[in-house]
Amino acid sequence: MSRKSVADDLERRGAGERGWLSLPRHVVLLGATLLILLPGYFMIVTALKSLPNYAADKFGFPDPLFFGNFVTAMRGGRFLLWFMNSVIMSVGAVVISTTASALAAFAFARMRFPIRNTLLSIVTSLMVVPPVVMLVPLFLLLSRLNMTSTYWGATFVYAGLITPFSVYLLTNFFKTIPHEVLESALIDGASPMDILRKILLPLSGPALVALIVVNATWVWNDLLVALVLLPNDRLRTLMVGVTVFGQRYNSDVPVAMAGMLMASAPMILLYIFGQRYFIRGMVAGAIKG
Amino acid sequence: MLRTRRITPWLFLLPMAIILLFTFGYPLLAVFNFSFHRIRGATGPFIGLENYRQVFKDRVFGEAVTHNSLLLLAVPVMTVIAILLAVLLFDRPFGWRTYRAILFVPFILATPVVGVIFSNMLQLNGIVNEVLRGNGLGMLALDWLGSPRLALWTVMGVIIWREVGFGIVLFLARLMSINEDLLDAAKVDGATWGQRLRHVIIPQLRSVIEFFVVVSIITMLAWVFAYVYVITHGGPGNATTVMELYIYNFAFRNQLPGIASAVAVILFLVTLALMLPMFRLRAEAEVEEMA
Numbered sequence: 001m002s003r004k005s006v007a008d009d010l011e012r013r014g015a016g017e018r019g020w021l022s023l024p025r026h027v028v029l030l031g032a033t034l035l036i037l038l039p040g041y042f043m044i045v046t047a048l049k050s051l052p053n054y055a056a057d058k059f060g061f062p063d064p065l066f067f068g069n070f071v072t073a074m075r076g077g078r079f080l081l082w083f084m085n086s087v088i089m090s091v092g093a094v095v096i097s098t099t100a101s102a103l104a105a106f107a108f109a110r111m112r113f114p115i116r117n118t119l120l121s122i123v124t125s126l127m128v129v130p131p132v133v134m135l136v137p138l139f140l141l142l143s144r145l146n147m148t149s150t151y152w153g154a155t156f157v158y159a160g161l162i163t164p165f166s167v168y169l170l171t172n173f174f175k176t177i178p179h180e181v182l183e184s185a186l187i188d189g190a191s192p193m194d195i196l197r198k199i200l201l202p203l204s205g206p207a208l209v210a211l212i213v214v215n216a217t218w219v220w221n222d223l224l225v226a227l228v229l230l231p232n233d234r235l236r237t238l239m240v241g242v243t244v245f246g247q248r249y250n251s252d253v254p255v256a257m258a259g260m261l262m263a264s265a266p267m268i269l270l271y272i273f274g275q276r277y278f279i280r281g282m283v284a285g286a287i288k289g
Numbered sequence: 290m291l292r293t294r295r296i297t298p299w300l301f302l303l304p305m306a307i308i309l310l311f312t313f314g315y316p317l318l319a320v321f322n323f324s325f326h327r328i329r330g331a332t333g334p335f336i337g338l339e340n341y342r343q344v345f346k347d348r349v350f351g352e353a354v355t356h357n358s359l360l361l362l363a364v365p366v367m368t369v370i371a372i373l374l375a376v377l378l379f380d381r382p383f384g385w386r387t388y389r390a391i392l393f394v395p396f397i398l399a400t401p402v403v404g405v406i407f408s409n410m411l412q413l414n415g416i417v418n419e420v421l422r423g424n425g426l427g428m429l430a431l432d433w434l435g436s437p438r439l440a441l442w443t444v445m446g447v448i449i450w451r452e453v454g455f456g457i458v459l460f461l462a463r464l465m466s467i468n469e470d471l472l473d474a475a476k477v478d479g480a481t482w483g484q485r486l487r488h489v490i491i492p493q494l495r496s497v498i499e500f501f502v503v504v505s506i507i508t509m510l511a512w513v514f515a516y517v518y519v520i521t522h523g524g525p526g527n528a529t530t531v532m533e534l535y536i537y538n539f540a541f542r543n544q545l546p547g548i549a550s551a552v553a554v555i556l557f558l559v560t561l562a563l564m565l566p567m568f569r570l571r572a573e574a575e576v577e578e579m580a
Contacts, residue, residue: 025377029384032374033391036450039406040394042416046409058416059423096308104305112290113298123305126313128504128564130511132533133557134316136323136540136549140331141315160312163305182291192293192301221399223515224533228541239401243519246405253409264402271397275390278397282455283462 047258054254069258076248076255079262081234082241088151089226089237090219093158094212097166100159105170106196110182120171126164131225139228149232157225162215169284173207174200210281213274220267238263317557323550333547340551350552352527353535356441360509360531363445368502370449371456376490378457379464389461396454404519407447408434437528440521444529448516452508456501463497464490507563511556532556 046054047069048062057063073079107113108120138157139148147153177200185195201208226237236244242263249256271278324340327333344350374392378385395403410416411433418430433443467490475485491498514533517523523530523538532552540549 022382025382029374029377029382029388032370033388036391036395036454039403039410039450042410043406046416058419100304100308103301103303107298107301110291111293111298111301113295116298119302123309125564126309128507128560129313129317130507130533130556130560132511132514132536133320133553133560134312135536136546136553137316137319138312139540140546141319144331156308157312160308163308163312167305186291192291192297195291217397221401223399223401223518224537227518228537239399239515242399242401242405246401246408246519250409250412253412253415256405256409260402260405264398267397267399268394271394275393279389279393279458279462282396283459 043257043260043264046254047261049254051252051254066254069254070262072252072255073245073249073259073262077241077245077259078236079238079241079259082236082238082263083266085151085230085235086220086238089155089158090216092151092155093162093219094215096156096159097163097215098208098212101163101166101170102196102201104167105174106192106200108167108171109174110195111192120167123164124168127168131161131222135224135228142229148229149235151235154226154229154235157229158219158222161225162218166211166215169207169211170204173204177203206277206280207284209274210277210284213270213277214281214284217267217278320550320553320557323547324554326547328545328547328550336547340547341555343548344551344555349527349530350532350535353530353532356529356531357510357513359441360445360448360513361506363449363509364502364505367449367453367456367505368498370453371460371501372491372494372498374453374457375460375464376486378461389458392457393454395451396458398451400451400515401519403447403451404516407450408520411443434521435525437525440525440528444513444516444520447520448509448513452505456505459497459501460494463494467493503563503566507560510563511560 045060045062046058048065048067049057050066050068053062053064053066104123108116142148142153142157145153181203182195182199185199190198221239222237223239223243226240227243230236230240242259245259246256249259325335325337327336327339378388412418413432413435417433421427421430431439434440471489471493472485475489480488511533513531514537517529517531517534518537521529523534533556536549536552536556539545539552
């Protein structure tokens with residue numbers, strides 16, 4: 001049975017099963033959903049209230065709708081600049097890491113060499129080493145190289161931090177591709193590089209997208225590394241910007257929320273359109289296949 | 290396996306090796322080395338275990354360790370909530386996709402954004418207290434972030450709020466790959482919902498639960514910097530200081546990288562100790578899968 005028809009089958013089975021459990025079940029699920037949505041509701045309605053309106057009524061809808069907070073927020077924080085910095089760093093790190101990891105994963109999954117398994121376990125075990133452990137030496141090293149407060153320094157560090165996960169995921173994925181697929185190309189005398197570029201990578205589309213999404217999210221959401229390695233105001237990432245902004249406006253809550261809304265909108269939009277890649281990617285590290 | 294020249298695999302591994310030696314290899318060696326020196330600027334004299342002695346003497350470090358340990362209490366809470374919600378979702382009740390999508394949202398949101406939103410909601414005169422007062426629950430309107438006794442628990446609540454979605458999605462993915470026949474057989478045999486949960490569903494989830502627990506433990510010990518930094522900055526006083534913040538403050542505020550490195554080494558060793566069982570579990574799971 002194909003995966004699709006299994007899914008349909010299960011769907012029908014689920015739909016038919018509405019016993020006594022149905023009502024309490026939905027009460028719990030709805031409760032959890034409301035709890036999850038509440039901060040988002042607060043952010044959106046507050047961003048659209050004037051300060052007096054907020055002081056008078058914190059929970060209700062804005063009355064009247066007020067857009068001035070966004071103007072104040074744009075003036076108080078350099079959101080566009082922070083946004084661009086985050087984009088540059090996320091894209092840069094993902095490109096570097098994915099390239100290096102695809103090459104390495106190809107070797108791990110498809111080639112024979114000594115200490116292969118040992119090396120692979122060392123690389124994958126790096127996944128759980130917290131970045132804060134490496135931060136002091138990295139900072140001192142980059143200072144000596146005059147690379148703190150440069151795009152290159154931070155981007156390269158980010159690329160490194162996401163590489164163990166990339167190698168792990170791609171190695172597992174490359175292993176699942178049957179050997180027969182590669183065989184005809186081998187007979188035609190294709191080089192290993194051709195096989196990676198023309199056969200494995202095109203077959204890895206969904207896995208690659210999931211990987212890119214997870215890694216870009218990781219870099220995008222990081223605070224610690226950016227805080228330490230990019231002290232220069234001009235190179236602030238969105239997350240560092242958001243943190244500073246939130247402190248500056250902690251007495252003007254509507255402006256703070258307008259800022260948060262602007263900062264989180266891109267991710268939320270991406271999530272709405274690419275939800276399955278987010279979910280698939282985040283789960284992929286834990287469940288194989 | 291491809292047949293290649295002997296050098297070829299190494300060439301493919303080279304870019305990864307360069308990147309990893311730069312971000313992990315050198316720093317991990319250096320951090321051990323730094324922890325035995327009194328670093329001023331970039332180098333300093335060897336002082337043996339003096340940094341470690343200083344750290345263990347420091348009351349604030351003790352508090353940081355205590356706080357990280359208390360945060361571990363969030364792990365069972367998150368795990369139970371995630372299992373419960375995943376179980377409620379897995380036989381695809383009406384709207385399950387929407388529930389799943391929404392429950393996963395916090396995990397997508399950046400911690401600093403989440404932190405700023407919550408710290409505004411939890412102000413003394415913030416929306417949370419306002420709503421409590423408005424509903425005659427004024428005595429529950431507490432100073433969530435300003436009281437040293439409460440602040441850590443508040444931060445823990447925020448962490449649970451954000452991280453539980455990962456567990457739900459993880460468990461759900463595993464549950465959906467369970468062989469339905471097992472459940473049907475149990476149902477035919479007259480097993481109640483509770484029995485099915487205990488004897489069929491949970492055992493099937495075992496390896497993912499273990500994975501989630503280990504990952505969450507590591508998170509609580511070494512991956513909560515952004516929450517604490519944004520929501521409380523470690524305060525009030527040191528009421529929410531954690532090991533990561535301690536490292537950050539000593540390295541970049543107090544300019545004592547040697548002390549910071551000693552704590553980093555401790556943190557690294559703890560994570561390493563926790564990691565080993567995870568890889569054993571993973572290996573076991575693979576063996577099970579093959580069987």
